Amino acid sequence: MGLFVPLALGFSALALPIILFYVLKLRRQETPVSSTLLWAQALRDMQANAPWQRLRRNLLLFLQLLILTVLVLAAARPFFAGPASVRGNVIVLLDGSASMQATDVKPSRFEAAKTVVSRLVDDLGSEDQITIVLVSGQAEVAVSSSREKSIIKSALAGLRAKNGSANYADALALAIASAARVPNSTIVVVGDGGIGNVPADRIPVPLRFIPVGTSGNNAAISSIALRDGPTGVGLFLGLTNYGEAAQTGRAGVYVDGQVFAVRDVELAPDAESGFAWTDLPADAELVQARLEASDDLSADNTAWALRRSSGKIATLLVSKGNLFLERALNLLPGVELSKLAADTATIPDGFDLYVLDGVIPEALPRGSVLLVGPPQSNVFFDVRETVENLSVTKLQSDDPLLRNVDAGDLRVARASRVAPPAWAKTLLQSGDVPLLLAGEREGRRMAILPFDLHASNLPLLVAFPILTSNLVGWLGPTGGPGFPPDVKPGDPVTLGADPRVREIEIRRPDGSRWKAAPVHGGLTYAETDWPGVYEVVQRLDGGGESLARFVVNLADPQESDTTPAKTIPLRGEDSATAGSDLTAKRELWQALIVMALGILMLEWWVDRRRQMRRRTAA
Template identity: 25%
Template sequence: MSSFINTLGPLGWTLLALVPPAIIALYFLKLRRQPLEVPSTFLWSRTIEDLHVNSLWQKMRQSLLLFLQLLFILLLIFAVLRPGMEGEQQLVGDRFVFLIDNSASMGTKDEQADRTRLEEAKRRVLEMIDQMDSGDVGMIVTFSDRASVAQQFTDNQRVLASKVNAIQPTERTTDIMEALRVASGLANPGQSSFEEGDVQVADAKPATAYILSDGRFQTITDFSFGNLQPIYVPMGSFNSANVGVLAFSTQRNSEKEDELQVFARVARFGAEPNEVTANLYFNGELLDVARIQLDSEDGTGGVQFDLGNLDVGKLRLEIEHEDVFPADNIAYAAINPPERAKVLVVSAGNDYLKFALGTDQIRRIADVTLVDPDYLNGEDYPKEAASGIYDVIMYDDCVPEVMPESNTVFFGQKPPVDGWKFSDEKVLPQIIDIAQSHPVMSFVNLGNVSIYKAAALETPPGGTMLIESDQGVLMAIAPRKSFEDAVLGFSFLTSEDDKTFYNTEWTKRLSFPVFVKNLVEYLGDVKQGQGELSIRAGENFAFRSNGFAKEVHITPPKGRQRTIAPTADNLFSFSETDQLGTYEVREGDSKEVSQYFSVNIFDAQESEIQPKAEIETQWETIEGQSAWLPMRREFWKWLVVLALIVLLVEWYIYNRRVYV
């Protein structure tokens, strides 16, 4: 579309408008006669002709110089008006990093759109690649919860286009930080592409980073763009709305052990709907239906299904609602086979500890073996400890020479592991805090517990406080390889003057059996037919086999079966979790499923699909804009050049008439 830009004020235009009339007036005022010697008869005829030439229209007729001068002024007037039009838009710079979001929300297909957001992002990047000039270089980086360099810097547009076309969608969440570090490492000297392991850039190489995303990621913090110029290109419709499942889990009823309960939480992102229907499926068959009311303010709602005693199998929850992002309308969970913990207790005769381990709740979840401390010096213990046959071993006021391949609990003694330290024992420490959020201390009340003597603890790196007193930490838990060690800084029994008595009243309180049960459940990794905690797409799933299998076979929701081997401590790790759904785990040659685990989106940020108009950083706000910056094509320069040409032609004709 053509347009003009006014560059003069009223006075300037007035003076410029007076020039053409002035030129015409000079032609009327100045009468040029060329002296010629002619016969007298011819002189009279020329004089009569002169009378006609001096008339207004006859003088202007066939006056080429006048026409050229007026054309010169007219071209200058148009040049001052700065005519132009919106031309082809241009990329910014000559080095480009195309950051393409391929997270779950980019699979949204907005209303009145014939492609997903990712497909639209790829189309726009292909257009930008076509706009690259000779010598320009580009780089392709995809990002979801992690970044991947699809193509290093190259000026080969065909290679760049092929890498863009090969980008596939994922079901992962969004984190742009790693992708920004990749781009920044190539533009800023002294910064590496990743936090560790990359070669630093010696010279500054400014680049333009085009971020094609819906902006659904955290505020960018602890990051400086430096020589990197970010341009954010929002993907998607700003009127998009969605309903998604944010949580879906199962557990046994605490009052009725044979009853399974299923819980789900749903959220609305937009003005509607106020109610949705949830369908619950078990092993592919419809099991129950419920209506979920969504809160008018925060848009969330929950539902609980009481299912009774179900067998092992897969659960699927589907929300009946048509929206542009259907991936989060379905959630997955599973009912795993019951697993009993194998517990070894090494104790000299603590009756209260034996009583706590003999309750019906413990018998339901664990197989407990009680041995005397002399067992540690026998032939069987070293073999059993090294094989990892026990899920958890409790040492009551005793210490082994070598730590087992198991989780452990130490009552009143320091484990033989670097990092654990005991201070001198203090009398009558007062408990001031307990970590009730930790599973070991769940529902444990120590408000009325007294302790005669205890030692404060120091833990290895990564340790967590469980009980704290005015004398320091009395109980903590810390990691050791793939295991955990829980340590209590006081014994249940103590001796003075050849007399043995209880060191604490805690063993007589109702909270003590609860505490012992928590230890067995947590460190024994007890699963009594409840659903495995769901992981998100792309996260690692780590587990141990029940029978020390040399390999396990994992069947994803779709595709071929994967086989993996364990580490030295019987730990399996599986990272190919890009598909949403329930995965089956089989050990060794067994055809029976030993356990399930599920992969879901479960991310409010990903389900809120309305794109952000701008992205926030710690220091600035980056406004969303088109992939290119608008480029106006100016014509005034060409008009000035044309005016100069006209002036040269006029000068040439004038001089030819005068001197020829």
């Protein structure tokens, strides 16, 4: 219960003039009677209960004051809050993202949201049906067009908030598709926002939003990075306070399970603060950072970082002699380089990565292959005519392999035209001539630079060592530098390019295990919802196993910023009206006006009756 315009209560002062007018107005009507003898006696009797008498006598005044009270109340626009019921085919998008774990609403936003949905379910009529979609990294349908309240409730009770970010794009698409099938549909979004800008014209049914959450008091580890520096391993930690008040907390750094440093931190509101440690042990592998702060969301107060020092990439360079390549490979920290002359008959097995410069054997060795200027066709690709004077006209700059690679200046004097095979993507091309191809084929990662490095300016470009690093990182085996460094919760991880791997076992942060055999040497693992360290054990064909790790960090500004949204911004429509419709601040002024009219009529009737009586009495 509340008032939109509390100031309007000041109109109550109008009661004074009403009372004043009433006192002034009270001119008695002269009425002759046969004798006042009895009236005089009756009047004496009435003096005894005069106060009550006066009140009753002033019924009109009372009614007028009542009208004033009701009108003043109406002017103050009172409202009461409460969920409004939804009818028909109800599609609930229940936000199950990480921010819903915030505890500004007890016990948590997600539990509060479940209570809201539960109430919606209670309000459903027998003909209404409900679909509940849990929105996190993916959109999961928890209840599909059900009318059975007990089933809906039990399904609802089983839902848990996840750590991913809310994928409203998928969820809305799902909801719109579902709403289009059934008439009289309503989409209800229950959550703390993060829905983005929804194009109103794309939503054919009423969209309602029930906001959950009260405040956005949260601090988070927004970034974590390990770097090898000149004095040792350095750790950079970015801490962000998303709240509106400054926070003090304590940042702890744990290296391979041991406490390394603890520091008191002071976090300015709505800003990121950077903290660095430069003297971590040289053999540090796993660094965990913890932020101890009194905030509403704890899932983003811990982050992990891995240092890829374990395992070298056994690399074999087969070349007629290419100083550029050799130097670039040697400079890479994770590469253990072996060389082989180009005219060797057989290429030995056992290397992780083969760099074939200007040669191509009958059968490609088992392992990843980087082909530089392949002289002839192979079962995997066709080499055609030679083309000259090429420059880059198109590049896939968003591909991880071209990260930080500025290949715009690349000039190639001569290159072989390689027909782009279906399994590979063309990352660089000049006209229709590919200059860099990469892809996976039969469990083997392969990259092709279809020109001799000496016939190009590539080795002279800044981009060359970076490109080499990216290529080796990608071509190298799982757990090597090419392993995904940092995974967002819920994001799938592609594991294993090594065809020798027979079985992959993943040990999750909570201790549970998951095993699978790779298909074509690769495997996609999607259950990365929980932040923490995931250990990947790869069992090889001939026995023996390798251990690799990856970490899942929440570090998502959208989720860590737990400031709850009150409305959904609708593109092309007034967002305020579209948003808080169902938060049900129901106004009462209409009812009050009707009530005032009713009392006014009553007052008129009472007055009229009195006049009639006077007239008949006269």
